[in-house]
């Protein structure tokens with residue numbers, strides 16, 4: 046149970062849907078919204094991050110979400126932060142980037158402000174948090190909301206360039222509450238946007254991307270390392286297409302590989318119902 050803190054959905058909402066990694070697959074997103082009969086008057090959507098890149102219409106996804114900020118939230122994913130880096134001139138294009146339309150959009154300044162204002166972690170209700178990749182094993186839900194707020198302040202302010210640059214640093218940092226400065230912010234932002242596995246000491250690995258059964262010895266999914274008081278709310282996350290749809294105790298993975306041409310998934314928090322829409326977007330240049 047979460048303390049009274051953090052961004053929350055309205056109690057009068059009929060249904061809250063969390064939608065997986067869209068990655069610019071705007072046509073598929075629209076089909077999924079029709080299938081779940083998303084009603085902007087009564088329902089809410091939380092995107093699990095990686096709204097953009099690799100797919101054909103990142104600008105369409107951003108415009109759709111920005112025009113509905115009252116009912117559509119998104120947490121930050123690694124590709125969203127890469128877009129911030131591109132918009133700030135901090136990063137060159139990567140080989141499979143499909144961000145040109147966003148970078149050339151007349152409202153690119155508004156897009157940059159909007160993305161930088163998205164949270165790293167979002168509390169939907171008393172029992173559910175949404176984060177792009179995951180948590181470090183000792184974080185409770187309330188701690189994660191506080192820590193996400195620290196990283197958000199850096200991203201919105203003058204610390205953005207240093208924070209974004211640090212996200213490429215290896216190896217991962219195990220969490221210690223006494224971490225400070227850039228190391229602290231990197232530990233938070235990198236875990237929330239990149240983690241898949243941790244070692245027995247809770248140190249995250251940022252290289253392995255495959256299925257859990259193929260993980261190197263000693264590494265296990267981050268949510269299997271959570272123990273005791275840290276596991277106090279269900280965390281809905283994306284980022285791990287090789288994991289696919291996955292219900293674990295107090296964690297639900299919903300990245301079903303839209304960017305691989307598979308499916309885009311919506312999860313209704315109210316009753317746990319999952320709906321998957323086959324991808325119809327052209328991913329000819331998306332690669333893996």
Ligand SMILES: [Mn+2]
Nearest residue numbers: 095122123284
């Ligand atoms: Mn991701």
